[in-house]
Amino acid sequence: MLKQYLLTAGPTPVPERVALAMAQPVLYHRAPAFAEVLKEALAGLKWVFQTTQPVIVLAGSGTSGMEAAVVNFLSRGDKAICIRGGKFGERWSNLCTAHGVQVINLDVEWGQAVRPADVQALLDREGDVRAVFATASESSTGVAHPVGEIAELVRARDTLCVVDAVSALGAFDVPMDKWGIDVLVTGSQKALMLPPGLAFVGVSEKAWGACKRANLPRFYLDLARERKSQDKGETAFTPAISLVVGLCEALRMLKEEGLDNVFARHLKLADATRKACAALGCQLFAASPAPSVTAVRVPAGVDGSALVKHLRTRYGITIAGGQDHLKGKIFRIAHLGYFGTFDILTAISGVEMTLADLGYSFELGSGIRAAEQVLRVGV
């Protein structure tokens, strides 16, 4: 038996409480019992989004939420700035292009965070930009982008700030209303501790205004229709019922812990991970690392793809490697969602043993030592 450990930044581990809630007999989505569940879930989503605005639930991957954030707020030919510093920044750009939006790409070197001054300059140069698409946590590079500052830049303009917070929301502070983010998207399989299959879209009043004049075609992802249904305790189309039931339970867990404690836990696990990597002589890839996932440069002389494969096949630990041109060059240790001290120690220890197995020279246990110094609770 090789005991399995899922330590990726999505899907993340599902707590037993949530798995059991979802294993209950399915509810009918047009009856009062489900309406109660949906009502609790929607209230909990507002709490975790830190907004008084409605948050819309869709049955779909995070990408369906991102597409909803494009088609509900823009018209064909509208100008939009897409900040591209990784796979998910690219996705905004590809989504907009697919729908005939005039895309202005702001390319950022993978591993770096966007500079708000560059966004400002582009906004000034272009003038009539309808939306800026940004990524709170670019999980392909481990970078946290300054989305609060970007929201600040567009606040006074007739421009929306649209943020992909798929691997950010519920892991670190992205207060939608306080920062003035207009459209905030996340998915179920990250900090919200569920299996994938739900997308969530928070929409500001300013964005609802833009929605009225936006003419891109939409049906399944029509947020105004969903809002109308959700106001009546329903969804427009059959919801992913079991996942919504699980969402309720996951939100209860987050409430019991408290948002500040949730953020502090993620930050501490991230800190331990970073210090452990430093102790192992491995450099971080991200200049401005996110508290949700740590991207680490594979040390010279080690084959990054072999590292990920060895961890999975010999130690039963699944972590993610790099994507596209980062394939084999980085590996990523998640600390996102239902993660605690010993998940991080498991990941670090697996990485240590694997590095040793692959011939990398360092002191075994030195990463763990550094992590323990962060994670011990004291008396």
Place this chain on the structure above:
Amino acid sequence: MLKQYLLTAGPTPVPERVALAMAQPVLYHRAPAFAEVLKEALAGLKWVFQTTQPVIVLAGSGTSGMEAAVVNFLSRGDKAICIRGGKFGERWSNLCTAHGVQVINLDVEWGQAVRPADVQALLDREGDVRAVFATASESSTGVAHPVGEIAELVRARDTLCVVDAVSALGAFDVPMDKWGIDVLVTGSQKALMLPPGLAFVGVSEKAWGACKRANLPRFYLDLARERKSQDKGETAFTPAISLVVGLCEALRMLKEEGLDNVFARHLKLADATRKACAALGCQLFAASPAPSVTAVRVPAGVDGSALVKHLRTRYGITIAGGQDHLKGKIFRIAHLGYFGTFDILTAISGVEMTLADLGYSFELGSGIRAAEQVLRVGV
């Protein structure tokens, strides 16, 4: 304690085996263990679709699959016939309109099946129709439409036959290849015995050809991109992992039973339901009833909404009433998916007691007697 019985035509009851499979720790969707699951699921889908063509899995409601069946095969301004004889026929029409398709509605009285001759006449009159959108089982009215005959009509033309089989596939025979259906859509929460959250789209070679010239914008629902990923054992975007794991288990159950036996079971349960309703003096609503759900006219003097509510609140049985102008006029007894003899007897018995409670005059037990005559196994 009021023990609860979900007896709707979607969501349908989830077998314990499937619920337990889905409660297992979540798998990483970019690792070999999930690729194996996906491969088995895709092969099983081909089997249940009765096709050699790929069947695409999407994370979303059935409606997302229906939208995919529009945006991947048509261009703006294309002409399409939509057969409208209920809520789901209307959905085809609304979907096409939302995407700028030129819709020719073929209106059919709710409760009646479309006449193939009417489709033929419309095809001849219009000439350049790119697609006919039909509904195999219109669950809002309980009608089975002759989709095989419709497919036959378009076979020699440059027209696609697109079929919503959401409440049909796996309940009765809709052999995709044999009938020459070009695009066949279903969802997870019906005969496939899963919670909602997955849509499946089978695509013929002719439809893949049309896909190449279709220019409606698409991204999340881009079937060609999904096909490319699925050929490599992946999905383009994060799949609804737990539901795909459940799908594998549900397909195994269907295979163990055998498709012919599955269809025979549905037909027998439908027959028992219809005979029971006749014995109770209740008329069927559908002229051509589907084996998946029986729509029944509420007898004169009985309040149909009160009937559905009384069943739910006093007997713990959830069935569906009528929608839109049928609200209060019909109720619907499902026999779709994980249904057996005693589910039908439960539904009939609940309806009998409720009708008696609401003052309807008939012989208590007479519906059950008629059903038992169909359902007893003999020696």
